[in-house]
Amino acid sequence: MFKRRLYLEQLNNQGNDLLIDRNNIKIAIIDDMEVPYLESLRKSGYNIRHYKDIEDFDMLKAYSVIVCDIKGVGKHFGSKLEGAYIIKEVRKLYPEKYIIAMSSAVYKINVAKVIGVADDKIVRDTDLDRVSNSIDTAVNTMRSNRLRWLRLRDNLLNTHSVDLYDIWLIEQDFIAAMLKKDKTRLEKSKAINHVNDMVKGLLVNFISGIIF
Numbered sequence: 743m744f745k746r747r748l749y750l751e752q753l754n755n756q757g758n759d760l761l762i763d764r765n766n767i768k769i770a771i772i773d774d775m776e777v778p779y780l781e782s783l784r785k786s787g788y789n790i791r792h793y794k795d796i797e798d799f800d801m802l803k804a805y806s807v808i809v810c811d812i813k814g815v816g817k818h819f820g821s822k823l824e825g826a827y828i829i830k831e832v833r834k835l836y837p838e839k840y841i842i843a844m845s846s847a848v849y850k851i852n853v854a855k856v857i858g859v860a861d862d863k864i865v866r867d868t869d870l871d872r873v874s875n876s877i878d879t880a881v882n883t884m885r886s887n888r889l890r891w892l893r894l895r896d897n898l899l900n901t902h903s904v905d906l907y908d909i910w911l912i913e914q915d916f917i918a919a920m921l922k923k924d925k926t927r928l929e930k931s932k933a934i935n936h937v938n939d940m941v942k943g944l945l946v947n948f949i950s951g952i953i954f
Contacts, residue, residue: 748917753888762885762953765789769877770805772796772828773844774814779870788877796828799835806884806951807877808832809842811866812853826856833859837897838890838948840880887952891916894948902941908933912945923954 769790771777777792784790793801795815802808810832812825821827829843843860846867857863861883862876883889895913898904911933919927928949934942 745914748914748921750888750892750913750917752917753920762887764881764885766953767807767881767884768805769807769809769881770802771809771844772815772825773809773811773866775811778867779873782870783874783877786874788881799831802832802836802839803947803950805839806890807840807842807880809844809864809877812843812845812857823853823856826853829860830856835944836947837901837944838894838951840884842876842880887920890948890951894944898941898944902938902944904937904941908936919952925949925952928952 764787767789769788771780771790771792772795773792774794780790780792791805795817796802797818808829810825810828812829814824816824816826816828819827819831823830825843825845829841832839832841841860841862843857843863844866845863846865861880864873864876883893891913895909898909899906912928912931915928915931915933919925934945937945
């Protein structure tokens, strides 16, 4: 017996993709220098933690938005790309996260290509309004579980070449989980068993970030 097909539009129509409170969207800023607008953003209700650098990528698992300077960070990884390396790896490990590249210098060609995977780019010493607008766009995107899924779905299709039917099945379980407000509906998705370990890891990270 076939299950009734579910549609992403149902999440909007039935109010099951309610926007998560801004304070629940965690933001990590990775910058070896002091961040001049940090307190102003916090006073505006953004949930931000400042790291001078990171030692591993598990530190970023809990954050939906990553703002990363491209100079002076990433020293623990031994890459000459510094912060651009962090941005590149975060995009691989957490494709649904919103990444903002930050710099006060002109990008070298090789760095510019790497940070092209970021969702946005800002100049470090730009005015507060520009930074706030960039952060606001990031937070509003990450406040929607449906938009987060669409970002991951695009990555599974275009980067990992996951079978379209398997993605459709996972999406059906995602919609069911959202409608029932029950993550286990997605965690138990049989279609996840068909994908490789790398993709399973991406899905596990995605599921852990769902907030009802």
